[in-house]
Amino acid sequence: MNPTIDHRWNVHYDRLSDYQHAAMALPFGVPQLITGLAGSGLTTVAVFRAAALLQAGPQISRPRPVFLATSVLRMRRVRHLLGPLAEHMDVTTVSDWLLRRFVATTGEPAPPPQGVNWMTLALATSSAGASPAFSVMVDDAHHLRPEQLMALRLLTADPFVTAHSAAASSTGASLMLPVAAELDRRRRQPRRVVRVAAAWGAEPPRTDREGSFEDGVVDVRPLSAAQAALDALARWKVNRSSRVVIAPMVTDHVPKIANMLIARGLGRNRLFSSDVPKNAFHRWDVGAGGIYVMQPGQLEGLEFDDVVATDLEHLAGDLSEATNIYRLLALANATRSRLALHWDGSTSDRPPAVRLLDGVDI
The missing domain is CATH 3.40.50.300 (P-loop containing nucleotide triphosphate hydrolases)
Structure with a gap:
């Protein structure tokens, strides 16, 4: 059963800027690249986007959202922000998700993450019959290498990706996505x-x-x-x-x-x-x-x-x-x-x- 979600489960909701609300409200089912300055609330937008997918139900989230972080530390922060909603999502790191998809689809053991060719791994996963995943959030994508971004694009149908403005061009080129929305600086710091x-x-x-x-x-x-x-x-x-x-x-x-x-x-x-x-x-x-x-x-x-x-x-x-x-x-x-x-x-x-x-x- 899909959880009933009130956006006020997180006190940040009332503090979101118009830019953040607009980014959250972008159409589902379409790849989106969101950029912004450091401190503009990119992670917050991605978290609320995931919550909105849960609210929309399995016919949209198909069957449950996936939230990918670029490090274990960021993954744990996302789990904290999501609170009990994290139980209804797959929250993990990009490398772990790519490796698990490879193992589940090909039946082969996972290669060591160090030195792996992510694009080769993604091609093998796709060739073995893996369907593109829906409802995938990728946060802080500017920390990923180009081959990781291309691997994600191959294995996802409608990724919702956040990245720093300074890396918008390179990130968008690797994902073959234009910038859908750019966040202004969030008014949250002294x-x-x-x-x-x-x-x-x-x-x-x-x-x-x-x-x-x-x-x-x-x-x-x-x-x-x-x-x-x-x-x-x-x-x-x-x-x-x-x-x-x-x-x-x-x-x-x-x-x-x-x-x-x-x-x-x-x-x-x-x-x-x-x-x-x-x-x-x-x-x-x-x-x-x-x-x-x-x-x-x-x-x-x-x-x-x-x-x-x-x-x-x-x-x-x-x-x-x-x-x-x-x-x-x-x-x-x-x-x-x-x-x-x-x-x-x-x-x-x-x-x-x-x-x-x-x-x-x-």
Whole structure:
């Protein structure tokens, strides 16, 4: 039996922009490519599109929606956003879905994901009689390689695909799809955080009021990674339902900070770290209140109440390089209320990422 769905199962529904509503309402049964800026709500649109397919019933969703994410972290975030509706969908990663379709259709064992030729695999799946799948959502498609995009297009009938505007041309070419809708920036971030993102290379605000109606908090000061983590722990203890992420620029500091927080009394069921052995901590859940310790690049597509960046003095190289811009904007775009930017003031001057904020009203 198809579940009865009220869109208000998710508080984000009342906050959707006109652009998001328009993208959600595009015709079913037709391939669609939706693009937008980072932070414009692409994942939210894809989630509500999946919910709308459930509402439409099996005659449209045929027989149940498929939601494909580009990483395990993003898949878990989608499961959190969907809540109980996830039980009525197939929510998995792109690579896992392609491999499972290959095995189910050909009867052959799945090849190792590393180094697999995705287009060859898709052709073998199709030649073995696999019908194109209906009601497939593909989120953050700009993270996929061209051969993965072409494989998805071959094995899906009406994919609903989201991708960043910067990759619209290449993504559309691989999928052989024009852009059906483009999202404007969603008004959900504190204005000060929006200004920080603009200073780091994001599209600047169109008006002084772009962003939420709150200023938010941007804390910029020298502080060691250890002290920044302890301060974050103290703030979280005041509001244990909040989600705090600590993102050190030094990869080796991820497990060190996680272990330090455990030693300082943070319960293992409230610490989430992607770079620590899974058997050491509670299962990763990007929706639970707690403290997350992650690399900066892993924040893309996720949201946290309190984002703490440490070791900014180690952000090496030219800040105009795509890799550095990506890491910085991931910090800003993941921030819902508070952004903290710290560096070790005892051993270095103000880092370039901080100097870029000179003159910015934060």
